[in-house]
Amino acid sequence: MSPVLRLSGITKRFGPLLANDAISFEVARGEVIALLGENGAGKTTLMNILFGHYVADEGTVETFGKALPPGDPHAALQAGIGMVHQHFTLADNMTVLENIALGTQGLASWRLDRASARERIEKMSFEFGLAVHPEAVVGTLSVGERQRVEILKALYRDAKILILDEPTAVLTPAETDALFATLKLLVKQGLSIIFISHKLNEVIAVSDRVLVLRAGKLSGERVTAGTTRSELAALMVGQEVEPPAVPEVEPGELQLVLNAVSTVRQGTGMALDNITLSLRGGEITGLAGVSGNGQATLAALIAGTEKPASGEIIVQSVKVQEWSPRAALAAGIGRIPEDRHAVGTIGDMSVTENVILERYRTPRFSNRGFLDWQAARKFAEEIISDYDVKCPSPEARIRLLSGGNMQKLILGRALDSAPSVILANQPTRGLDVGAVGYVHRRLLDARARGAAILLISEDLEEILALADRVIVMSKGRLSAASPRGARTIAQLGELMAGHGMEAA
């Protein structure tokens, strides 16, 4: 049988960067292909070429034996390629039905077809286990439901090849399982699925075949049944990865206590609801949870950008009166923000200017309002060498650094003053395995010297590997803490979904 999709020799360059290097593969009918690779390996570029957003420099794409015209998303849709993006493309103020049918029929015929569209959607959602109400307004749906709408949207357009870009990043474990069940049903109907991920467990759970991308090249192709996690990891990074060794450290004094803190809800953020949290020196507290359940607000509170509406913040047994980013820094809190581009750094300023951002007012870098650029530059050079940052010079704009190097710089800036509390919010998101290992080692070093660390992560494996105690956040509330290994992934998943939170 001829393949439904064939890519031959796809090459794409961005200036000197080779994003895709002569990539060829085929997808058969009813097959789940996992596209595995680190961030920056070229997965997204490849899918954008497939979907017509980019034009490849060399190579061709064929669907059902016919060449796909390059650079034409409409042709890709016509050829039966459907894509579920990581960031959803839905209109929040419209209903599920309207979102799905939008653009599939002429405006004049809209009213007449509403009933049949509804019938079709209901049939599909029943058939594939994609439970969602057609008349519900999308803005009121949970993240998991929105993803189902996205999948229905692709199916409604008769997609034969479904591309899912990091679909599980926003899901609870239970929702992930439901998604996988749906994918199995779709495959039975003859669809082909390309599943993009960098999570090994999921790739092994869901795919028939794994394609591994590394630095723009296809570094390996394995039948899932005949491979192992460690083999795939090795193909992904070019070496065997070891989980970090976590030595025993005796927990120390209480460094930071939040006592019955609540915040006022602002914009789309989730407010904190009567939160009590204690962080001890020499201990990593892992905070798990589905994105959007108040972790961002908690991080903002500890970083000083959010003020408590009620309750108290106690730093080393002293109750805090005024709370601000400067107060947090003065209290010895080292902060690694979630978004290193928008919040952690100022892209158009130099490395030197960025490293002194939190401390330019201290005597070390300024005197009577004048800055000591020599001292600043020396500090930048120290961090560059101590934290192994690859950058052309301290004068280079920080925008030009890779994500990993940017994160090392932020890490250096936060850890250099030996803070007693460290807030690490998604410290390894989007980093390659090498940089992830580096960040983990640095956090463990800080733990060994007695810092109290709050690790907020959507990556459950990261939390289980590093944290001495695990807390789950759901709907602005915290679960009770459990020591390392006390809860199974399934139990954590229950908590993440909001069940049994009353125990807190």
Place this chain on the structure above:
Amino acid sequence: MRLEPKPAPSILVTLLYPVAAVVLTLAITSLLVLAAGASPLSVFYLVWKGAAGSQFALMETLTRATPLILTGLAVAVAFRAKLWNIGAEAQLYIGGVVTVVLGTGALPLPSFLLIPVIMVAAMAAGALLLLGPAILKTRFGVDEVVTTLLLNFIVLLFVSMLLEGVLKDPMGLGWPQSSRVVAEAQLPRIIQGRRLHYGFVIAIASAVIIWIIMKKTALGYEMRAVGHNPQASSFAGIPVNRVLMKTALLSGGIAALAGFCEVAGLKGNLTLDLSPGYGYTGIVVAMLAMLNPIGVVASAIFVAGIFVGADAMSRSAGVPSYIADVMVATALLTMVVAILFTRYRLRWK
């Protein structure tokens, strides 16, 4: 067709693109000159001669550049922090008002005291005028482009009211103009018999001081940080709103200094045509200089030279002096494109 970012441009490229921009500007304006029936080469030569061909011409150009340097600096400072001050015109007029209020005999002080007192008072008035929009922006999110722009009209009408009322010169034969400032309040001429006055020195000194503030001080660093990324600045503990207030005070103060220099150095009294839009031209000057304070001096002299030179040229060549507006506008556009190309490269396909 798409733009791709370039790594840090070399110094040669950074200097080459503005030159290319000027050449392109001349080429484009040549077409208009040809359309007006004159020879481009002779017109450009006459513009050059009128702007810098003699000591007299050069002095005139520098005199015209003085208020432009100051309004250009005011805009450059504010834009650096992404505080869009379109109201330098209003701040300039307020500076002029304060100068005639205090400088027409109200304060019996010797020159070396009177001039600094008036300067400080004028700057304070301009600073306060921009503080209002800055507070509205930081407190209530009111767009400062709108408030500062509208204040220009409000202030101009206010000045008109003053000139028809309390500030009206009793000896002015009914013209809407103020009395002349006393001799002690006047800025002396730099060269006898020429119009260039010490306001030019004040403008140059201001440029140097602003350059030092932007490059060497914590305040300048804060202003740049807030301008580039307020969210990251706030996260790092920079008091973003306070920095914007300080920026407003500095920017408004410098713009008002332009009004002081024009009244105390050149005109001697306040009229409704104190400024032919120096506040707005200051925006062009600042953009041409890429917001660099030292660059503002160069671009202000360039713009002033084109206006002065075009005036002289139109008298002898018969091409309307509006060509100056076209040249300055074209230079701004080509410059903006040139700056784009120092940072990005164009890729076809």
